[in-house]
Amino acid sequence: METTDVNTDKLVADMKVVIADAEELLRATAGQAGEKVAAARARIQDNLETAKLKLSQLGEASAERAKAAARVTDDYVHDNPWHAVGVAALVGLVLGTLISRR
Numbered sequence: 220m221e222t223t224d225v226n227t228d229k230l231v232a233d234m235k236v237v238i239a240d241a242e243e244l245l246r247a248t249a250g251q252a253g254e255k256v257a258a259a260r261a262r263i264q265d266n267l268e269t270a271k272l273k274l275s276q277l278g279e280a281s282a283e284r285a286k287a288a289a290r291v292t293d294d295y296v297h298d299n300p301w302h303a304v305g306v307a308a309l310v311g312l313v314l315g316t317l318i319s320r321r
Contacts, residue, residue, distance in 0.1 A: 227281050234274050241267055 245260060245267075296303040 227277065231274060231278055231281070234270065238267055238270055238274070 241263060245263060248256065248260065
């Protein structure tokens, strides 16, 4: 699931860049005349609005998944405090050993 979240975050970041570039292109061509240019600009604007909406929904869904994971982790730690302390101690020991070797 962690890989999916990383891929989702990258996709969201990439889409934000594409949307920003498309908006910049629309601003740059604002003075262009012609029926075909106006029609293309209208289609692009509509597609950008749709993309922004979907991107917002994707971000909200990702945030909800992160909150759910945090709740599950919190519940586990409250239900099994000594297990959580043991795991944290083991991780600290491993990290300390790896760092001290350098």
